[in-house]
Amino acid sequence: MNDLYHKLxxxxxxxxxxxxxxxxxxxxxxxxxxxxxDMSQARTLVDxxxxxxxxxxxxxxxxxxxxxxxxxxxxxxxNPFSPEQxxxxxxxxxxxPMFG
Amino acid sequence: MSxxxxxxSLAEKRWLTALAKGDSSAMGGLYQLYxxxxxxxxxxxxxxxxxxxxxxxxxxxxxxxxxxxLRADGAFKTWLFRIARNLCIDKMRQxxxxxxxxxxxxxxxxxxxxxxxxxxxxxxxxxxxxxxxxILCDLEDISAKEAADTLGxxxxxxxxxLYRGRRALREKLGGSLEKLK
Numbered sequence: 001m002n003d004l005y006h007k008l009x010x011x012x013x014x015x016x017x018x019x020x021x022x023x024x025x026x027x028x029x030x031x032x033x034x035x036x037x038d039m040s041q042a043r044t045l046v047d048x049x050x051x052x053x054x055x056x057x058x059x060x061x062x063x064x065x066x067x068x069x070x071x072x073x074x075x076x077x078x079n080p081f082s083p084e085q086x087x088x089x090x091x092x093x094x095x096x097p098m099f100g
Numbered sequence: 101m102s103x104x105x106x107x108x109s110l111a112e113k114r115w116l117t118a119l120a121k122g123d124s125s126a127m128g129g130l131y132q133l134y135x136x137x138x139x140x141x142x143x144x145x146x147x148x149x150x151x152x153x154x155x156x157x158x159x160x161x162x163x164x165x166x167x168x169x170l171r172a173d174g175a176f177k178t179w180l181f182r183i184a185r186n187l188c189i190d191k192m193r194q195x196x197x198x199x200x201x202x203x204x205x206x207x208x209x210x211x212x213x214x215x216x217x218x219x220x221x222x223x224x225x226x227x228x229x230x231x232x233x234x235i236l237c238d239l240e241d242i243s244a245k246e247a248a249d250t251l252g253x254x255x256x257x258x259x260x261x262l263y264r265g266r267r268a269l270r271e272k273l274g275g276s277l278e279k280l281k
Contacts, residue, residue, distance in 0.1 A: 006263075010262075010263045010266060013266070014262075041278070042270065044277050045219075045266060045270055045273070045277055048219060048277075049234065049239055052219065052220070054140050054239075055140050057135075057136045057139050061139060061149065061153060062135070065135065065139065065153050065156050065157045066131075068154065069131075069160055069161055072157065072158075
């Protein structure tokens, strides 16, 4: 299989081929088992990559990042990551959990 | 962050304009829009939570330090990812090693979950030139144009790396993909 052929399969795998070319390629695959396997494996891999679970972003991560930014920005005259600032910022949550 | 890209784009413009005018509290809005995306990207690049948190925090601090130069011209997201990428590369140079994310939860059927672990390992073993386009385009669903701009390469060059990366990944995975069928 040449490089162009491989690229065509890659475009197929990434759902980037126009419908007419997809139909042609799938038709060709019916009589070419190695092409059929190549197409199937390539698409399985791309679909798998697209459904890999995203790293979880928890409230604890969020708070730790805000804390790091707040500490590092403490030399700035107006620290945008301070709890006081975020109280006036509706989109920002920065409230330490209360225990006890 | 809203589910509507147009709303996000309007919000981004509003926060950037406010920040450029000296309203540093607008930084919270930008973090709200992009904080999780940057964390996820840095986590996939670095492979551990603590470094990803550091890189995310530092990314936004760099934005703050350069807030006077900000323009709401639509290129902010790419610029943000480029800052995060440079920080990740610096960190990788320091560590020289990549750890496999240990906290990731791979759900689904047992075979698929096991394959995801294998894919993650194979991905970590790929050369950076191949790994980065795969993370940006296939894992994070970033457009080819934005990914190319983030990496400082043309769209055709990005597509070529993406294609070679997928092939390299398939070679590393060998017959593992067959088991899924």
